[in-house]
Amino acid sequence: MIIAGWVVMIVGAVVVLLLPQVSSPYVLFVATEVLLYVPLAIGQNLITGNTGVLSMGHAALYGVGAYTTGVLVSHIAIGVPLTLLASAGAAALVGLGVSLTTQRIRGDYLFIVTIGLNFIFLDVVNNSTWSGAATGLFAIAPPAGGLLAVTTPARFFYLSLGVAALCVLISLAILRSRFGRAMEAVRDDPLVAATMGLKEVPIKAGIFGVAGAMAGLSGCVLAYFLGSVGPQDFNSNISLLIFEMVIIGGLGSVSGSVLGAIVLIAVPEFLRSVQEYSLGIGGVLIVVMMVLRPEGVLGSWRTAR
Amino acid sequence: MITFVQQVINGAAAGSVYALLAVGYNMVYGLLGFINFAHGDLYMFSTFIVLAMVTLHVPFWGAVAVGMVAACFLGMSVERIAYRPLRTANRIAPTVSAVGVALVLENAAQVIWGPATRPFPTPLPQGLFRVDGVVITAMQIVILLTAAAIAVALRVGVYHTSWGRKLRAIRDDLPTAELVGISVNRLVSSVYAVGAALGLISGVLFAAYYNSVYVTMGLTGTLNAFTAAVLGGIGSIGGSFAGGLALGLLQSLGAGYISSGYQNTITFVVLIVVLLLRPNGMFGKLTAARA
Numbered sequence: 001m002i003i004a005g006w007v008v009m010i011v012g013a014v015v016v017l018l019l020p021q022v023s024s025p026y027v028l029f030v031a032t033e034v035l036l037y038v039p040l041a042i043g044q045n046l047i048t049g050n051t052g053v054l055s056m057g058h059a060a061l062y063g064v065g066a067y068t069t070g071v072l073v074s075h076i077a078i079g080v081p082l083t084l085l086a087s088a089g090a091a092a093l094v095g096l097g098v099s100l101t102t103q104r105i106r107g108d109y110l111f112i113v114t115i116g117l118n119f120i121f122l123d124v125v126n127n128s129t130w131s132g133a134a135t136g137l138f139a140i141a142p143p144a145g146g147l148l149a150v151t152t153p154a155r156f157f158y159l160s161l162g163v164a165a166l167c168v169l170i171s172l173a174i175l176r177s178r179f180g181r182a183m184e185a186v187r188d189d190p191l192v193a194a195t196m197g198l199k200e201v202p203i204k205a206g207i208f209g210v211a212g213a214m215a216g217l218s219g220c221v222l223a224y225f226l227g228s229v230g231p232q233d234f235n236s237n238i239s240l241l242i243f244e245m246v247i248i249g250g251l252g253s254v255s256g257s258v259l260g261a262i263v264l265i266a267v268p269e270f271l272r273s274v275q276e277y278s279l280g281i282g283g284v285l286i287v288v289m290m291v292l293r294p295e296g297v298l299g300s301w302r303t304a305r
Numbered sequence: 306m307i308t309f310v311q312q313v314i315n316g317a318a319a320g321s322v323y324a325l326l327a328v329g330y331n332m333v334y335g336l337l338g339f340i341n342f343a344h345g346d347l348y349m350f351s352t353f354i355v356l357a358m359v360t361l362h363v364p365f366w367g368a369v370a371v372g373m374v375a376a377c378f379l380g381m382s383v384e385r386i387a388y389r390p391l392r393t394a395n396r397i398a399p400t401v402s403a404v405g406v407a408l409v410l411e412n413a414a415q416v417i418w419g420p421a422t423r424p425f426p427t428p429l430p431q432g433l434f435r436v437d438g439v440v441i442t443a444m445q446i447v448i449l450l451t452a453a454a455i456a457v458a459l460r461v462g463v464y465h466t467s468w469g470r471k472l473r474a475i476r477d478d479l480p481t482a483e484l485v486g487i488s489v490n491r492l493v494s495s496v497y498a499v500g501a502a503l504g505l506i507s508g509v510l511f512a513a514y515y516n517s518v519y520v521t522m523g524l525t526g527t528l529n530a531f532t533a534a535v536l537g538g539i540g541s542i543g544g545s546f547a548g549g550l551a552l553g554l555l556q557s558l559g560a561g562y563i564s565s566g567y568q569n570t571i572t573f574v575v576l577i578v579v580l581l582l583r584p585n586g587m588f589g590k591l592t593a594a595r596a
Binding site for chain 2: 115117124243280283
């Protein structure tokens with residue numbers, strides 16, 4: 001059984017690594033898009049699935065990362081690694097700040113407030129000159145030379161793969177650590193967690209920071225990948241999409257987040273005929289999921305009721 | 306001064322629409338402690354049904370009646386399918402399920418009626434009066450009067466009828482209410498029907514006031530109704546009206562004096578500040594935290 005699992009994983013890894021050599025440019029494009037959503041879904045899952053915080057403004061953190069890259073690239077020539085770091089840092093700070101300012105707001109209230117934060121982000125970028133207002137920023141090109149010079153679709157794929165894999169590993173490491181158990185304790189029973197000396201505020205702020213950093217990385221790669229950033233890439237529909245990935249994949253499950261990203265990006269992309277109905281099909285899936293199997297397809301969240 | 310009075314009047318009219326939407330929302334929240342995230346999309350969908358009837362040459366009031374029956378039916382079906390099975394589940398499940406319902410309604414409306422903004426023909430009076438340079442439209446008066454009438458009717462309904470007494474019993478203690486023979490499922494169902502009907506009235510007023518119906522008015526409706534409910538105090542009917550009016554005034558004064566590009570920011574900053582200072586809303590009673 002364990003050997004079979006390893007075989008599947010190794011075969012999967014080989015297929016993914018060889019994808020740029022064997023697939024059409026279109027398939028590669030969709031695969032890159034899926035990989036861009038993996039860090040977003042994982043971050044959202046850490047927040048909602050593992051820490052139990054209802055939040056639906058993830059596109060704002062994604063956008064902070066992308067706009068940081070857009071602004072940096074048009075002002076100073078720094079390489080891709082530094083830009084990745086800066087974008088992750090900026091989005092992590094925003095995530096931390098959001099969590100700390102809203103620490104007294106809980107449950108459903110926080111849900112609406114985070115949706116609102118997405119709207120506030122859009123208002124800001126739509127009305128500022130540094131962000132190119134409604135048209136956004138253009139001509140975001142990575143430098144040709146240097147470390148991580150992403151100039152071909154295949155290199156974009158590998159960069160996204162690297163970022164996604166890093167986020168998966170970080171997420172697994174967090175969940176296996178003391179901090180990860182603290183998060184789940186806060187989710188399952190805040191009162192008991194507090195009695196055990198676990199401090200809810202720094203735990204939540206920390207996880208918003210980590211999820212922000214992951215979203216910032218994705219945003220940075222997206223900005224390079226598209227060559228432009230605009231408000232339409234980070235509206236509340238994107239937040240909703242990320243939220244859906246986590247619900248359908250399974251609250252609290254890392255592999256579920258990856259599955260959710262694949263299902264919600266690749267399936268509508270390849271089945272053009274259902275695209276018109278994809279929103280509603282997602283909605284039906286969410287309701288069915290909640291009523292029949294709240295822990296998701298691959299979820300592990302069985303006990304919390 | 307004239308600008309100020311004008312913005313206040315515009316804000317009060319928009320706020321009354323929010324108030325009617327917020328009441329339906331608030332009744333459910335007050336009763337079951339659960340956000341009906343699909344409330345705005347229900348209101349959008351049933352307003353589209355009225356528009357479709359009008360397009361088929363059904364007389365306006367007939368179309369509103371059909372819309373109202375459809376809204377009640379939709380509200381009750383949604384409750385039966387997506388919320389009732391989750392009444393005892395963890396706190397996240399029903400909220401998420403409601404998001405799913407909202408998506409289904411939004412997608413259905415998009416497929417049936419398209420993404421474009423549609424004009425809304427109505428026989429409601431469209432004239433306007435000028436008083437010392439301030440423009441008041443007949444629609445604004447209709448909206449304010451309707452909202453006031455419904456506020457009174459609800460007050461009577463909740464505090465002076467047996468239906469209202471049963472509702473308050475369920476709100477205070479659901480298992481005991483069931484024990485003394487109150488048919489909880491039927492009552493909850495009726496609240497969804499009433500909420501959806503009020504949503505329809507608010508949708509028709511909104512559509513007639515702005516002469517437009519569009520798919521995304523669902524989500525903005527949900528957000529505005531929720532903000533209004535929180536401003537006024539979750540679970541309080543009078544608070545819904547106060548919150549709706551306050552929100553309408555804030556948005557219209559903000560657009561007039563600060564910037565129209567930051568309307569959402571103003572709404573949400575106010576919401577956050579209120580939640581930080583008064584976690585139970587301006588008129589909310591102190592209750593045990595619902596985590």
